[in-house]
Amino acid sequence: MKLAIPDLISPSYFPAIAAVELGCLAREGLDVSLEMVAPVERSYAMLRGGELDIVGGSAHSALAAFPDWRGVRLLCAQSRGMYWFLVMRAALGIARGDLAALRGRRIGAAPFVGLALRHLLRGLGLDPEANDIGIVPIPGTERTNFGVAAARALEAGTIDGFWANGMGTEIALRRGIGTLVLDARRDAVAAPWFLSTMPVMAVTDEFARARPEAAAAIVRATTAAQALLREDPARATAIGRKLFPAEEAEMIAELVRRDAPFYTPGLPEGLAAGLDGLGFDLGLQTPGSTAAVALGG
Structure with missing residues (x-):
């Protein structure tokens, strides 16, 4: 399977990176490769087109490729809250x-x-x-x-x-x-x-329905990666040295340490309302639609 994130040299999607690099997805029996596909709307377009299996990106950006949240499933949070x-x-x-x-x-x-x-x-x-x-x-x-x-x-x-x-x-x-x-x-x-958005792990609704065991495994692997990073943020340094330039590699553990309190996989109550608030405010959703249809494994 292919997992895409829209930014690599960053703490924003590090739980997704760690799920691959720390072997969390592999321990769930999933063979997943990581690649960077930017910008995030391109990642979601490729997910919709079947070129990717998982996107680890901002929740609200799914609307770029899945109008009114039709056809996408937000499985879990990589971390909680708007993160820029x-x-x-x-x-x-x-x-x-x-x-x-x-x-x-x-x-x-x-x-x-x-x-x-x-x-x-x-x-x-x-x-x-x-x-x-x-x-x-x-x-x-x-x-x-x-x-x-x-x-x-x-x-x-x-x-x-x-x-x-x-x-x-x-x-x-x-x-x-x-x-x-x-x-x-x-x-x-x-x-x-x-709660207007947050970094999530997303698949198509078809994937979630056809492969519920794999969808559940993605959530477990993300949860495990978050726990490992919370337990020891220094684990991020070895990953950074493998994937990042030298200067950024030495910064990543401290940035992960700061973000670790937000490493909660559950999609919180209020997220659908927050996403809808953004979607309606910016004209990305039509009346009567709701992000609630896309939440959960």
């Missing part, structure tokens, strides 16, 4: 939580990841269109590791900030080129949108 960071160029002097200072700025984000930021800002009364906040793609990142590329773009001055994963954030902060303005998981201002 808003980082702005340090020279701008924007304090943490000062979202009003985003007016007139250009923020780099992958397309469907940027939709989550748009939804959050609109909920806070800071509609990007009305406030001249540009949420823009970063050229050349369509099929690469977005967070790392975003940090480079910030350093080059081609964007004012980015909305991306923990690895890009850590690079920007350590190099002094960026400041953290919003942590979607941990900052109270973002709490009402915590």
Whole structure:
């Protein structure tokens, strides 16, 4: 089987990576290879087309290929809650939580990841269109590791900030080129949108119905990988040294340690409502549809 994630050099989908690299899927009797397919909407399109068996990506992005949640099944969470960071160029002097200072700025984000930021800002009364906040793609990142590329773009001055994963954030902060303005998981201002999306393990509805034992095994393997990483985040370093460049490999264990409290496989109550809130707000769902039909193994 083929498992795709949309970003590799990142903590965002590390439980999926670990499920392969720590042998959790193999111990469940599943022969699964890992590959990066970006952006996330391409991953879901390939899942729908039968070119992939599993996608480990953002939950709301399934709507890119499965209108109104028809035909997709979100089996479990890789970790809980919206999981991106808003980082702005340090020279701008924007304090943490000062979202009003985003007016007139250009923020780099992958397309469907940027939709989550748009939804959050609109909920806070800071509609990007009305406030001249540009949420823009970063050229050349369509099929690469977005967070790392975003940090480079910030350093080059081609964007004012980015909305991306923990690895890009850590690079920007350590190099002094960026400041953290919003942590979607941990900052109270973002709490009402915590369940708008999260990283999940997804298969087609047909896969879940035809192979329930394999679907259940994917959940067990993800749960086992989360437990191993919670028990000893340093396990991530060996995986990083195998798959990442040297600098990022030495960062990944600390990023996993920070995320470990969110490593809960169950799809929480309120997720369907959160996904629907995003879907309806952004015109991705039609009236009467609900993410509830796609939840669970």
